[in-house]
Amino acid sequence: MDPAAADAPTDGDGGLPPGRPVGWTGEALRLLDQTLLPGRVVHVDVTDVDTLVDAVRRLVVRGAPALGAVGALGVVVAMRQARREGWDAVRLAAEVHRVRTARPTAVNLAWAVDLVEPLVPQGEAAVLAAAQRIVTEDGAANHAIGRLGADWLLERVARRPLRVLTHCNAGFLATTQWGTALGVVRELHRRGVLEQVYVDETRPLLQGARLTAWELARDGIAHVVQADSAAAGTILGGLVDVAVVGADRVAANGDVANKVGTLGVALACREAGIPFVVAAPESTLDLATAGGEAIEIELRDGDEVLVHAGVRTAPAGTRGHNPAFDVTPARFVTALVTQTRVLEVSAGRLPGDSTNDGTA
Ligand code: MRU
Numbered sequence: 001m002d003p004a005a006a007d008a009p010t011d012g013d014g015g016l017p018p019g020r021p022v023g024w025t026g027e028a029l030r031l032l033d034q035t036l037l038p039g040r041v042v043h044v045d046v047t048d049v050d051t052l053v054d055a056v057r058r059l060v061v062r063g064a065p066a067l068g069a070v071g072a073l074g075v076v077v078a079m080r081q082a083r084r085e086g087w088d089a090v091r092l093a094a095e096v097h098r099v100r101t102a103r104p105t106a107v108n109l110a111w112a113v114d115l116v117e118p119l120v121p122q123g124e125a126a127v128l129a130a131a132q133r134i135v136t137e138d139g140a141a142n143h144a145i146g147r148l149g150a151d152w153l154l155e156r157v158a159r160r161p162l163r164v165l166t167h168c169n170a171g172f173l174a175t176t177q178w179g180t181a182l183g184v185v186r187e188l189h190r191r192g193v194l195e196q197v198y199v200d201e202t203r204p205l206l207q208g209a210r211l212t213a214w215e216l217a218r219d220g221i222a223h224v225v226q227a228d229s230a231a232a233g234t235i236l237g238g239l240v241d242v243a244v245v246g247a248d249r250v251a252a253n254g255d256v257a258n259k260v261g262t263l264g265v266a267l268a269c270r271e272a273g274i275p276f277v278v279a280a281p282e283s284t285l286d287l288a289t290a291g292g293e294a295i296e297i298e299l300r301d302g303d304e305v306l307v308h309a310g311v312r313t314a315p316a317g318t319r320g321h322n323p324a325f326d327v328t329p330a331r332f333v334t335a336l337v338t339q340t341r342v343l344e345v346s347a348g349r350l351p352g353d354s355t356n357d358g359t360a
Helices: 049-057 064-085 089-100 107-122 124-156 181-190 207-218 228-236 262-272
Strands: 002-005 022-024 029-032 043-046 162-166 194-200 223-226 242-245 249-251 256-259 276-279 325-328 335-337
Touching (some): 049 089, 107 124, 124 335, 181 194, 194 207, 207 223
Antiparallel strands (some): 022 029, 249 256
């Protein structure tokens, strides 16, 4: 990985337009390195499959829709490497499969690879054009999600201004631009009806404290960061009007896989009687998966929970348990907002029901 720019003052440096975590330089896949935020804004160029898979696994780039963009552009990376290194079609297919399976839970990664891989026989230009369409369409979807989500919330929640809780990072960093859950937050802010955002820090890798807080600070959106374990108390204490989160995969029955800790937020919202809203593009819906029990949950290295800021916190010999995601059953999901519809899931309007266009 070659650093393309180091310590740049804005994320516009490094060749990507502002507010974009993923792009194509003409020669390489360019990523804003999210492991270094908020301290340093560094872009890296990826030109081979090993580096791409490593970047996905280390969360240099993360978040379901962003992983979709990386999967599609990753097929172009693999094709260019095949040309350089003289791979045959079998080797290329094997390398594309490594891209597709670099992380298991976010369905967008496999979805995007499956969309562009059939175009491989047509050549690099055809695959690149299809990948760039995925990127463009995701950006448009996020803006639509923001508008639909804000409309739905403002019709159902009376309090003004609104106090929103979010978990993990479902902002522009996790997508191609604007964000899903943070797309709704940005739209509420734009309409002048947002009081503040409670940002769960999101142990163990701190996507909330490091990434969501950075995005909100850049946009001048009022926010506080709290420990994940504070969320239930904040919600039951009456400090929150709605929780809005993203998703890594939504099953046909409406069960939602998202960052570990999301389930606890949903349970607290149910107890408090406030909406628990999931904002995700249609590309995150996996109608081939019947229910949440069939979603593979990524189990990450236990050391991520045993080591804090480089210092081991648990005694030697203690093992860590580190599921990266959990599944919130559909009955706790008040609404699922996509770019085309709002499904009131806990009221029985399920994504897998083909008659369901989201109209109440
Ligand atoms: O492990 P991560 O950081 O990739 O997890 C990301 C999340 O759980 C997001 O909430 C989800 O991918 C939706 S992003 C719009």
